[in-house]
Amino acid sequence: MQVIEQVSAIRAKVQELRCSGKTIGLVPTMGALHEGHLQLLRASAQQNDITICSIFVNPTQFNNPDDYKLYPRTQVQDVALLQAVACDYLFVPDVEEVYQQQTQLKFSFGALETVMEGAHRPGHFSGVATIVSKLFHYVQPHRAYFGQKDIQQVAIIRQLVDALSFDLELVCYPTVREASGLAMSSRNTRLSQEEREQAAHLYKALQLAKEQLLQGQPVVLVKAEVQRYLHEIKQVALEYFEVADAYTMQPVQDAHETQELALCLAANVGPVRLIDNMLMNLNERNTVTLGIAGTGVA
Numbered sequence: 270m271q272v273i274e275q276v277s278a279i280r281a282k283v284q285e286l287r288c289s290g291k292t293i294g295l296v297p298t299m300g301a302l303h304e305g306h307l308q309l310l311r312a313s314a315q316q317n318d319i320t321i322c323s324i325f326v327n328p329t330q331f332n333n334p335d336d337y338k339l340y341p342r343t344q345v346q347d348v349a350l351l352q353a354v355a356c357d358y359l360f361v362p363d364v365e366e367v368y369q370q371q372t373q374l375k376f377s378f379g380a381l382e383t384v385m386e387g388a389h390r391p392g393h394f395s396g397v398a399t400i401v402s403k404l405f406h407y408v409q410p411h412r413a414y415f416g417q418k419d420i421q422q423v424a425i426i427r428q429l430v431d432a433l434s435f436d437l438e439l440v441c442y443p444t445v446r447e448a449s450g451l452a453m454s455s456r457n458t459r460l461s462q463e464e465r466e467q468a469a470h471l472y473k474a475l476q477l478a479k480e481q482l483l484q485g486q487p488v489v490l491v492k493a494e495v496q497r498y499l500h501e502i503k504q505v506a507l508e509y510f511e512v513a514d515a516y517t518m519q520p521v522q523d524a525h526e527t528q529e530l531a532l533c534l535a536a537n538v539g540p541v542r543l544i545d546n547m548l549m550n551l552n553e554r555n556t557v558t559l560g561i562a563g564t565g566v567a
């Protein structure tokens with residue numbers, strides 16, 4: 270695997286690869302790689318001639334300076350993991366080069382930004398859209414890979430790709446979980462053993478919500494039940510739980526308003542903010558895969 274740090278070098282490499290007819294898969298990450306990322310990298314390696322992983326802890330998407338400072342940075346381990354999945358190139362640019370001048374550009378995604386992560390992390394999605402646009406320009410991938418754990422981010426990037434006519438395919442893969450159900454996340458490395466155990470209750474809360482919705486419980490009662498359940502878990506402070514339309518990400522009051530639902534939550538577990546979600550379909554009584562692993566929309 271070749272490590273490339275400079276924007277001019279990745280641009281030159283990509284031009285050479287494209288000229289020789291190679292297809293390129295991009296897996297954008299902020300590092301501290303885990304099995305969720307590796308799943309995306311393996312998929313990219315299968316579906317493209319060349320796989321490029323980017324690692325860039327993007328300052329413009331952090332609305333909390335401590336979160337940026339404390340975000341795990343584990344490049345030595347990351348390189349070893351990338352080599353093991355036969356990634357071809359690792360792109361690790363410097364903040365100074367990516368943001369040569371402070372960007373004044375602001376993205377606005379309308380209703381998508383007014384709910385859940387958009388509402389709770391002002392400016393976050395504008396920062397995500399800025400860096401993802403830059404990466405798409407630098408790397409010009411044929412396919413770009415994202416995880417369902419950041420389901421609202423996937424919806425934002427889908428809107429970005431459509432609005433700016435990026436010529437690429439978005440591919441989304443399901444959340445990878447630990448045996449306890451805890452969604453894999455780079456931030457999990459900041460949890461103590463006890464917090465990690467407590468954090469597994471986030472998934473249990475989503476399962477509880479799904480069961481109750483399938484039994485026909487009204488959304489308002491399901492929300493109250495999730496709050497009650499998580500309130501009892503030491504060190505877990507729920508920020509929000511929403512039952513949303515899986516495509517528009519807009520919260521629904523009546524689960525029958527839409528076919529496919531995304532149950533989404535954010536919570537602080539000790540000092541670490543975590544998000545998780547679960548897709549479901551009231552009619553099929555099955556978990557839906559929203560364009561995931563090539564099975565539908567993404």
Ligand code: PAF
Pocket residue numbers: 297298299325327330397400401419422
């Ligand atoms: O999901 C992430 O890790 C980041 O938001 C992304 C897409 C790499 C942009 O910085």
